[in-house]
Amino acid sequence: MDPCTERNAFCINEIRLEYKSHYSVLLDELVEAVRPLKEVDSPIFLDLTFGGGGHTFELAKRFPKAKVLSVDQDPEAFQNGQKRIQNEGMSERIDLRRGNFSEVINLHELEENSLDGIIADLGVSSHHFDSPERGFSFRFEGPLDMRMDPENIEVSAEDVLNDFSAEDIEEILRDYAQERFAKRIAENIVEFRKKERLENTKQLENIVFHCYPKKLRFGKTHPATRTFQALRIYVNRELDVIAEVIPQLIKYLKPGGSMGIISFHSLEDRIVKVEFRKMAKELGLADLVTKKPILPSESEINENSRSRSAKLRVLRKKS
Ligand SMILES: C[S@@+](CC[C@H](N)C(=O)[O-])C[C@H]1O[C@@H](n2cnc3c(N)ncnc32)[C@H](O)[C@@H]1O
Structure with a gap:
C-alpha cells in the first residue's frame, strides 16, 4: 500500500479516537482531592491550568461560596475562558488571569497560607490538538508552531x-x-x-x-x-516550570490544604513524584495523600481515550 494512503488510514482512526476528548480528565477525583478537611465557609482554590475551565467550574459548582483563582498562558484558552465566565455570571467567583503558572504568585498576588487547594491538569488541551493552525498535531496540516503562548515564547x-x-x-x-x-x-x-x-x-x-x-x-x-x-x-519548557512551581507554592497553601496534580506522561509524573516526596520526606512540610497515583477508571478511558495516560498525585500541607 502507498505509505500516504496507509498513513491517512491511521489518521482517520486517530481522529475518531480524539472526537470524544472535550472532557475534563479525572474531574471528580481532582476536585474531591482538594476538599478541605473541615468545612470552610468561603474556600479559595487555585487552578494552574484553566484550559476549557472544566475543573475550575466544577470547583465553583461544588463549593458554592468558593472563589477560584485560575491561570492559563494560552491566548485562546484565556479569551474563551473570560467569555464563559461572563456568560455564566461567575465573574465574582472565578478570577482568570493570563500568564505562565510559574508567575502565578505575582499574577494573583497570592498571600502565604491563604489557599485551601491547588490543582493542575498539565500539558496541552484537546483544543490545542484539534487546532491545525497551532501545529501540535500531525493529524492535520499546519505550521510547526507548538507555542502555547505565541506572544511570549x-x-x-x-x-x-x-x-x-x-x-x-x-x-x-x-x-x-x-x-x-x-x-x-x-x-x-x-x-x-x-x-x-x-x-x-x-x-x-x-x-x-x-x-x-x-x-x-x-x-x-x-x-x-x-x-x-x-x-x-x-x-514550552513544560518540565522546567513544573519543577519550579511545586516547591514555591507550598507556603501559599493553608495548613491542611491540598495540592492535586494530573500528569500525562512518565517524565512529568516523575517530576511531580520527586517534588512531592521532597516536600513530604526531606522537608517535612506535607504528607503524601497518594502513595501511588490515582488512575482513571476503565469507563473513563472508554469514554475519553486521552485520559488513558493520566495520573493524579495529591499532597497535603501539614496542619
Ligand atoms: C489539559 S489543559 C487543562 C484542561 C482543564 N483542566 C479543563 O478541565 O478544561 C492544560 C491547559 O494548561 C495550559 N498550560 C499548560 N502549561 C501552562 C503553564 N506553564 N502556564 C499556564 N498555563 C499552562 C494550557 O494552555 C492548557 O490550556
Whole structure:
C-alpha cells in the first residue's frame, strides 16, 4: 500500500479516537482531592491550568461560596475562558488571569497560607490538538508552531527544526520523549532542510514515518507521536516550570490544604513524584495523600481515550 494512503488510514482512526476528548480528565477525583478537611465557609482554590475551565467550574459548582483563582498562558484558552465566565455570571467567583503558572504568585498576588487547594491538569488541551493552525498535531496540516503562548515564547518548533544542529535535535527527542530513532530522525530533518525549509506538520510527520522500520510503522502509537511530544515539551519548557512551581507554592497553601496534580506522561509524573516526596520526606512540610497515583477508571478511558495516560498525585500541607 502507498505509505500516504496507509498513513491517512491511521489518521482517520486517530481522529475518531480524539472526537470524544472535550472532557475534563479525572474531574471528580481532582476536585474531591482538594476538599478541605473541615468545612470552610468561603474556600479559595487555585487552578494552574484553566484550559476549557472544566475543573475550575466544577470547583465553583461544588463549593458554592468558593472563589477560584485560575491561570492559563494560552491566548485562546484565556479569551474563551473570560467569555464563559461572563456568560455564566461567575465573574465574582472565578478570577482568570493570563500568564505562565510559574508567575502565578505575582499574577494573583497570592498571600502565604491563604489557599485551601491547588490543582493542575498539565500539558496541552484537546483544543490545542484539534487546532491545525497551532501545529501540535500531525493529524492535520499546519505550521510547526507548538507555542502555547505565541506572544511570549520566542522559539517555535519550526525554529528548532530549521536552526538547531542535528545533535541538539537528537537530544531533544531523546530527553523529552525517549525516541529510540532520535538520531536517524534528526539526521533526516537536517537532510530535508538542505533542500527546503521544514515548515509544516505533514512534512515532519512524513520524515519521521519513513525513519521508522517498515514493521514498526503501524503499531498502536503513530511513529510521529514521540517527536511531536518532545518538541512541544521543549518549546514550552513544560518540565522546567513544573519543577519550579511545586516547591514555591507550598507556603501559599493553608495548613491542611491540598495540592492535586494530573500528569500525562512518565517524565512529568516523575517530576511531580520527586517534588512531592521532597516536600513530604526531606522537608517535612506535607504528607503524601497518594502513595501511588490515582488512575482513571476503565469507563473513563472508554469514554475519553486521552485520559488513558493520566495520573493524579495529591499532597497535603501539614496542619
Ligand atoms: C489539559 S489543559 C487543562 C484542561 C482543564 N483542566 C479543563 O478541565 O478544561 C492544560 C491547559 O494548561 C495550559 N498550560 C499548560 N502549561 C501552562 C503553564 N506553564 N502556564 C499556564 N498555563 C499552562 C494550557 O494552555 C492548557 O490550556
